[in-house]
Amino acid sequence: MKRHHLTKPAAGRMAVAALAVAGLAVTLAVEAPAPARAATQIVTVGHNDVASERGELNKVYYSGPWDSNSGHHWQAEPLSEEQWFEIVFEGEAISLFSQTRTTNGQATVYLDDVEVGEYNCYSSSNQSIHALITLTGIGSGEHAVRVVPDTPEDYLNFARAEITQTIPDPEPPDGLEALQAAVDALAAKTATDYTAGSWSAAGAALDAAGAVLADPGATDEDVAAAMAGLVDADSNLILVRGLRELVEKYQTAAPTAYVEGSWADFAAARLAAEGALTDADASLAEIVAAKSGLLEAAGELVAADAGDLLTIQNDSWWYDTDGNPIYSQGGGIFRFGDTYYWYGVRYAAAPVYIASPTKAYSTSNDSKFVAVTCYSSKDLVNWKFENNVLTTDTPVAVDPADDVSTGYFTSMATLDDASWLGRLGVVYNPNTGKFVVITQMETRFAPDNATNHSVAFFTGDSPWDDFEYANVQRQITDHRLTGTGDQTVFTDDDGQSYLISSDQSGRSNAYVSRIAPEDSLSIEPAVRVRSGSGREGNCMFKAEGRYYMATSELFGWNSSHAWLIGSQTDAIQGAYTSEWKMAGTERDYSHTTQTGFFLTVKGTEQDVTIFAGDRWADFAWNGHGYNQWMPVTIEDGAPVFHSLSQWQINATTGEWQVGAGNNYVLNGDFQADRVSISAITGWTTVVDAGSSTGFVTNNTGGANSSRYAARLTRDGAFSGSIYQENLVPDGVYRLSTFATRTAGLTEGRIRVTGGEDEDYVLDLAQAGTSWGQFSLEGLTLTGGAAKVSIEAVNTSGNNNLTVDQLSLVRTGDLPEAAALDLVPVASARCIAGKAYLTVTVQNQDEQAVDLAISSAFGQKAFASVAVGKYGSHAFTTRLVSLPAGEVTVVGQGLDTPDASQTELKAQYSALSCG
Numbered sequence: 001m002k003r004h005h006l007t008k009p010a011a012g013r014m015a016v017a018a019l020a021v022a023g024l025a026v027t028l029a030v031e032a033p034a035p036a037r038a039a040t041q042i043v044t045v046g047h048n049d050v051a052s053e054r055g056e057l058n059k060v061y062y063s064g065p066w067d068s069n070s071g072h073h074w075q076a077e078p079l080s081e082e083q084w085f086e087i088v089f090e091g092e093a094i095s096l097f098s099q100t101r102t103t104n105g106q107a108t109v110y111l112d113d114v115e116v117g118e119y120n121c122y123s124s125s126n127q128s129i130h131a132l133i134t135l136t137g138i139g140s141g142e143h144a145v146r147v148v149p150d151t152p153e154d155y156l157n158f159a160r161a162e163i164t165q166t167i168p169d170p171e172p173p174d175g176l177e178a179l180q181a182a183v184d185a186l187a188a189k190t191a192t193d194y195t196a197g198s199w200s201a202a203g204a205a206l207d208a209a210g211a212v213l214a215d216p217g218a219t220d221e222d223v224a225a226a227m228a229g230l231v232d233a234d235s236n237l238i239l240v241r242g243l244r245e246l247v248e249k250y251q252t253a254a255p256t257a258y259v260e261g262s263w264a265d266f267a268a269a270r271l272a273a274e275g276a277l278t279d280a281d282a283s284l285a286e287i288v289a290a291k292s293g294l295l296e297a298a299g300e301l302v303a304a305d306a307g308d309l310l311t312i313q314n315d316s317w318w319y320d321t322d323g324n325p326i327y328s329q330g331g332g333i334f335r336f337g338d339t340y341y342w343y344g345v346r347y348a349a350a351p352v353y354i355a356s357p358t359k360a361y362s363t364s365n366d367s368k369f370v371a372v373t374c375y376s377s378k379d380l381v382n383w384k385f386e387n388n389v390l391t392t393d394t395p396v397a398v399d400p401a402d403d404v405s406t407g408y409f410t411s412m413a414t415l416d417d418a419s420w421l422g423r424l425g426v427v428y429n430p431n432t433g434k435f436v437v438i439t440q441m442e443t444r445f446a447p448d449n450a451t452n453h454s455v456a457f458f459t460g461d462s463p464w465d466d467f468e469y470a471n472v473q474r475q476i477t478d479h480r481l482t483g484t485g486d487q488t489v490f491t492d493d494d495g496q497s498y499l500i501s502s503d504q505s506g507r508s509n510a511y512v513s514r515i516a517p518e519d520s521l522s523i524e525p526a527v528r529v530r531s532g533s534g535r536e537g538n539c540m541f542k543a544e545g546r547y548y549m550a551t552s553e554l555f556g557w558n559s560s561h562a563w564l565i566g567s568q569t570d571a572i573q574g575a576y577t578s579e580w581k582m583a584g585t586e587r588d589y590s591h592t593t594q595t596g597f598f599l600t601v602k603g604t605e606q607d608v609t610i611f612a613g614d615r616w617a618d619f620a621w622n623g624h625g626y627n628q629w630m631p632v633t634i635e636d637g638a639p640v641f642h643s644l645s646q647w648q649i650n651a652t653t654g655e656w657q658v659g660a661g662n663n664y665v666l667n668g669d670f671q672a673d674r675v676s677i678s679a680i681t682g683w684t685t686v687v688d689a690g691s692s693t694g695f696v697t698n699n700t701g702g703a704n705s706s707r708y709a710a711r712l713t714r715d716g717a718f719s720g721s722i723y724q725e726n727l728v729p730d731g732v733y734r735l736s737t738f739a740t741r742t743a744g745l746t747e748g749r750i751r752v753t754g755g756e757d758e759d760y761v762l763d764l765a766q767a768g769t770s771w772g773q774f775s776l777e778g779l780t781l782t783g784g785a786a787k788v789s790i791e792a793v794n795t796s797g798n799n800n801l802t803v804d805q806l807s808l809v810r811t812g813d814l815p816e817a818a819a820l821d822l823v824p825v826a827s828a829r830c831i832a833g834k835a836y837l838t839v840t841v842q843n844q845d846e847q848a849v850d851l852a853i854s855s856a857f858g859q860k861a862f863a864s865v866a867v868g869k870y871g872s873h874a875f876t877t878r879l880v881s882l883p884a885g886e887v888t889v890v891g892q893g894l895d896t897p898d899a900s901q902t903e904l905k906a907q908y909s910a911l912s913c914g
Contacts, residue, residue: 001659006435018112021338025430031590033137033672034545034846040164040167040406041164041167041411041445042163042164042384042406042408042411042445043058043089043091043163044057044160044163044447044774045058045087045089045161045162046159046160047060047068047071047073047158048073050062050066051088053087056088056407057088057089057103058087058088058089058163059087059088059092060073060086060087060158060161061085061088061427062083062085063083063084063085064080064083066083069804071099071129071159072098072099072129072159073085073147074155074156074157074158075156079152079153079155080152081152083152083156084107084147084148084149084156085146085147085156085158085804086144086147087144087145088142088143088144088160089143089144089145090140090141090142090143090163090165090809091143091164092136092137092138092139092140092164092165092166093134093135093136093137093138093163094134094143094145094162094163095131095133095134096131096132096134096145096158096161097129097158097159097160097161097162097447098119098130098132098156098157098158098159099121099128099157100121100123100157100167101121102122102123102129103155104121104122104123104154104156105122105150105151105156106119106120106121106149106154107119107120107146107147107148107149107150107154107156108148109133109145109146109147110145110148111138111141111143111145111149112144113144113146114896116553117133117135117228117681117686118133119132119133121154121155122130129159129160129657131162135459140166149852153590154348160447161217175220175223175227175911176213176218176818179209179212179213179223179226182209182227182230182231183206183209183230183885185431186202186205186206186230186233186234186244186564187206187906189202189237190241192238192241192244193239193240193244194237194238194240195238195240195279195280195281195282195287197238197280197281197282198233198237198279199237200280202237205226205230205232208226208229208232209226209229212226213226215737218518220699226344228394229273229598229670230700234705237460238282238283239287240276240277240285241461241462241465242433242435242460242461242462242465243273243276243287243290243291243294243433243461244277245462245464246291246295246337246462247270247273247274247277249337250266250270250298250337253301256304256305257303257304258301258302258303259304260301260302261302262300262302263301263303265297265300266297266300267296268876269297269298270294270297272290272294273290273291275290277290282672284433287433288431288432288433290435291433292428294337298338299335299336299337301338303652305308305603306650306652307379307652308654309648309649309650309655309656310648310649310650310651311381311383311646312380312381312646312647312648312649312659312873313645313650313661314591314625314628314629314630314644314645315623315624315663316448317354317625317626318383318625318626318859319374320383320384320385321382321383321385324352324385325354326342326344326375326383326385326627327344327345327346327347327350327351327370327371327373327626327629328343328344328373328626329344329345329347329548329596329616329626330344330422330423330424330596331343331345331423331424331425331613332334332424332425332426332489332597332612333597334425334426334427334428334491336428336435336463338378339376339380340376340377340380340599341375341376341386341388341426341463341464342374342375342376342377342383343373343374343424343425343437344372344373344422344424345369345370345371345372345422345424346370346372346373346388346879347368347369347370347422348368348369348370349367350370350626352760352818357624358501358704358706364821367422369415369418369422370391370392371390371392371477372388372389372390372391372424372437372467373385373387373388373389374386374387374388374389374463374464375464376464376563379651379652380601380610380649381651386463387466388462388467389458389460389464389465389467390415390421390437390439390458390467391415392414392416393414393415393416394458394466394467394468394469395413395414395468395469396412396413396414396415396417397469398410398412398469398472402474404451404474405908406451408445408446408451408452408850409472409474410444412443412445415441417441417443417444418441418443418562419442419446420441420442421439421440421441421445421456422439422440423440423484423487424438424439424440424487425437425438425439425487425488425489425490425497425597426438426489427489427491427497427515429517429520431517431518431519432459432519432520433461434460434461434519434520435459435460435462435463435465435467436457436458436459436460436521437467438455438457438487438499438515438520438523439456439457439614440453440454440455440456440457440483440484440706442454442483446580448460449504449505450481450482452483452592453474453481453483453484453504454472454473454474454483455472455473455474455476455484456469456473456519457470457471457472457485457520457522458470459521470521471522473522475525476501476511476513476525476526476854477526478511478525478526478527478528479501479503479511479526480503480506480509480521481503481504481505482504483504484502484503484504485501485502485503485504485505485507485534485538486502486507486537487501487537487538488538488539488540488597489515490540490541490542492542492572493542494717496514496515497514497515498515498522498540498572498573499511499512499513499514499523500512500539500549501526501538502536502551506534507535507536507554508531508532508533508534509528509530509531510528510529510530510531510535510538510549510551510565511526511528512526512527512540512549512572512573513525513527515708529573529576530551530565530576530579532579533579533802535551535553535554535563536551536554536594537551537552537594537595537627538595539551539595539597539598541599541609543600543607543609543639544634545570546566546567547572548564548565548567549565549576550562550563550564550611550637551563552594552595552776555594555674557616558594558616559589559590559593559594559615559622559672560590560594560595560672561581561582561585561586561590562585562590562595562611562641563579563580563582564579564580564581564582565577565578572781582632582641583635583638583639583640584640584642584643585643586681587643587666587667587681587682587724588643588667588672588681588682589667589672589673589674590613590630590641590643591628591630591644591645591703592622592623592628592642592667592669592671592672593614593615593628594614594615594616595611595614595615596612596627597612598610598612598632599612601651601655602654603652603653603655604652604653605653605654605655606654606655607654608631608632608633608649608654608655608656609631609633609642610629610630610631611627611630611631611632613627614627615627615628620710622671622672622674622706622707623669623671624704629757630642630643630647631644631647631649631656638676644658644659644662645659645663645667646660646661646662647659647662648681658729660810661809662806662809662810663808663809664726664733664786664808664810665726665788665806666682666724666726667681667683668805668806669678669804669805669806670698670702670710670803670804671702671706671707672710673708676697676698676699677697677698678694678696679696680696680710680722682724683722683724684722684723685720685721685722685723686722686723686789687718687719687720688719688720688721688793690719690889691717691718691720692716692718693718694714695712695713695714695718695720695792695859696710696711696720697711697713698710698711698777700802702804702805703738703771703804703805704804704805704842706804709803709804710722710790710802710803711801711802711803712748712790712792712800712801712802713794713798713800713801713802714794714797715798716796716797717794717795717796717797718793718794719790719792719793719794720792721751721789721791722790723787723790724787724788725784725785725787725788726786727784727786728781728785728786728810729810730782730813730814731780731781731810731812731813731814732779732780732781732810732811732812732813732814732815733752733779733780733781733786733808733809733810734775734776734777734778734807734808734809734811735750735760735776735779735788735807735808736773736775736776736806736807736809737762737774737775737804737807738772738773738774738803738804738805739801739802739804740767740770740771740772741764741767741769741799741801742799742800743768743769743872744794744796744798744799745792745793745799745801746793746795746796747791748763748764748765748767748791748792748793748801749761749762749763749791750785750788750789750791750806751762751788751791752776752779752781752786752787752788752789752808753786753787753789754779754782754783754785754786755782755783758779760776760779761776762774762776764801779808780814782814788806788808817900817901819900820841820843820845820891820893820900820901820902821843821845822841822843822845822849822851822889822902822904823841823842823844823886824840824841824853824904824905824906825839825906826839826887826906826907826908827908827909828882828909828910828911829911830913831912833880833913833914834876834879834883834913835877835879835880835911836874836875836876837855837874837875837882837887837908838872838873838874838875839853839855839872839874839875839887840870840871840872841853841865841870841871841889842868842869843863843865843866843867843868843869843891844867844868845891845893846867847863847893847894847900848867848893849861849865849891849893849894849897850863850891850892850894851865851889851890851892852864852889852890852891852892853871853873853887853888854856854888855891856885857875857876857877860873860875864894877903880913880914881910881911881913882908882910882912882913883910884907884909885907886905886906886907886908887908888904888905889903889904889905889906890902890903890904891903
């Protein structure tokens with residue numbers, strides 16, 4: 001795989017180096033001019049590139065009425081002779097693409113008003129988009145191609161045009177002009193970003209070049225020598241910007257903030273880094289070693305104050321520490337030093353969607369790449385925005401050797417030319433000292449999916465740097481197709497990183513591929529670890545020495561169960577098990593998400609794995625908030641997903657717990673299902689005796705204008721419910737919901753049942769035909785399991801109960817039981833030379849009680865001891881001498897059996913009957 005960086009010219013060969021500063025790209029050539037990068041380029045005109053008037057260049061002019069969808073245009077009814085289309089273009093060849101059907105017809109093609117061929121939209125078999133006519137050998141200049149149906153009844157379709165244009169070789173620049181541009185580019189760099197020694201050499205080269213520029217008698221040989229000196233000086237500059245920024249980041253770190261054993265190595269690494277920065281003649285290897293050492297030592301720091309449990313709130317928008325929305329999709333979190341860095345993509349629709357979350361959006365326009373964002377955090381809850389590390393202005397310079405023959409990738413100038421960029425990860429390479437973004441990248445110049453896929457690499461000198469293009473790899477060896485399906489980056493415990501991916505089409509094969517350890521700028525041959533049903537959202541985590549690859553079903557932008565395969569050994573590229581569904585993801589489709597990536601927190605007390613789900617709701621319209629994070633635990637040797645709306649984590653210790661505001665109803669907003677369905681995921685339907693079936697649906701809009709809600713309805717009489725049962729901790733709860741009902745519905749309610757005598761009903765008799773919010777407070781639940789039921793009865797037709805945003809939230813602890821007023825007395829006496837133990841308990845409480853007396857010589861129970869009455873019993877000890885001891889008395893109040901239980905002790909003295 002080709003590497004792209006400045007190199008020192010080799011003897012006897014042409015040397016070419018590119019200086020790019022502040023958007024200025026200058027090619028420095030020594031001994032020979034650089035060849036042209038590409039001879040031709042393809043310009044695509046889509047069917048939606050509509051001309052407002054006839055004659056617009058690279059636009060489609062439609063005469064008469066036409067209809068369209070996302071794929072193509074076609075003539076609208078009624079058909080007439082005025083329905084034709086025309087494209088004005090510049091180029092030497094043009095191909096017209098469309099769909100063919102048996103209901104379509106044919107047309108005549110005119111080039112510059114001359115009939116040149118046939119455009120046949122009729123076919124009995126081929127309904128794919130393909131070229132219907134290709135015109136070649138067209139002379140230079142502007143042309144017009146017009147397609148006219150042979151008869152008004154000949155239906156036409158049009159999808160796109162591809163125009164081939166010759167790119168003229170650029171005129172070689174004047175030698176002095178090129179030298180001046182090279183001087184300007186090198187001089188624009190910042191001296192403090194480089195070692196003093198390497199910048200001194202660059203200064204000398206600049207002085208020499210300046211002298212040549214000022215000499216009116218300079219020869220071509222002088223210009224070439226000055227240019228060679230600039231190339232050599234630039235290629236030997238040693239960048240220290242990233243190391244300097246890391247040293248500044250850790251400058252204020254104090255030993256008292258960390259555990260003593262972890263500080264010593266860090267202090268030494270920081271001192272070494274500071275020394276490398278002040279060494280004017282430090283080599284590149286020394287700078288890289290200092291940076292790697294500082295990052296490694298910082299990563300081993302252990303905070304003296306472990307901190308607190310902090311709250312992760314799902315089902316909402318997340319904001320950074322400046323109060324701005326976090327725009328991060330399809331990325332990952334990576335720990336460099338002692339800090340977590342979260343990278344993801346900001347797409348065009350992200351801010352629009354937050355402003356209007358109930359609108360359905362178009363994937364074709366709103367998935368346009370805007371930037372790769374970088375946020376930092378030490379606690380995984382508070383995230384600081386660092387930088388847009390890649391933007392649409394990031395230059396791209398693909399080597400022709402890495403392109404397809406038609407120049408689809410070499411035509412890219414910046415990332416604005418990417419038709420897609422996403423599903424990325426970041427690694428640090430200790431050999432080069434570079435951070436590397438590894439991402440999917442597609443070019444807008446390619447006409448189809450077979451030619452526009454790649455894996456692209458961008459490097460930065462710090463985690464938050466402005467990253468620069470480094471390489472592109474169109475196909476991974478042993479991958480079936482170019483590019484990847486969905487991909488993530490997984491870094492193992494030993495620091496080696498891997499690309500986790502699938503085929504880009506079909507996606508039935510999944511792979512683990514090592515990222516080249518020498519520079520992280522290419523992907524080594526893939527090892528296939530899975531083959532079967534199509535899957536997407538490929539990502540990996542490691543737990544208890546075993547690797548797990550997780551995927552989602554091919555549901556587009558929608559949510560999915562998570563499917564797992566596990567390594568059969570401790571080898572990441574070894575054999576894996578067959579596929580199974582991750583426990584906990586089946587009841588609400590992974591908390592209404594797709595698999596995004598995993599993060600394992602290595603805590604001082606325990607490790608915890610976080611499932612970071614992508615909720616692509618701007619396209620699927622199925623819930624607020626892009627990012628949804630849930631803990632994953634290993635139970636009975638298998639991963640278990642915990643679907644929580646709120647939970648807390650300590651990023652230092654690794655400890656976590658369910659949040660106080662967690663909603664214990666799963667799929668309570670009924671958005672998990674991606675389609676209309678009569679058996680709502682996570683809910684069980686109960687048909688009452690004698691009732692008709694088929695009264696459950698989700699095919700109705702939600703209270704917040706979301707896609708779905710739960711509706712119980714039928715065109716006739718019915719009686720039944722849907723329910724779910726979940727484990728809940730003891731406590732007091734609030735039940736809340738939004739609901740509507742028609743006036744003719746006989747009964748409509750929500751019921752919550754728990755332990756014995758725990759039965760609570762929220763009657764929805766007050767609900768109307770518009771959404772209203774209803775709640776029930778003070779539900780006391782014990783016993784571990786709570787059942788939530790939505791119940792409806794209808795004795796006539798076409799009535800309904802609709803429920804949305806249903807929640808069961810713990811609001812407090814169970815009230816402490818008041819102590820019962822009981823008076824126990826224990827005493828011993830002698831009868832016939834043997835000791836007897838007598839226990840008497842008087843009930844002085846305001847309610848009847850059950851009593852239980854326990855002693856070393858037996859137990860005795862008394863049922864329903866009235867107020868003011870006694871329970872008394874004499875225990876036979878069979879002892880001549882009785883040592884001192886005590887008895888236990890337990891009283892249970894009968895008026896409040898769940899809350900009133902008291903345990904008391906009563907002592908007795910020693911007694912001798914001998």
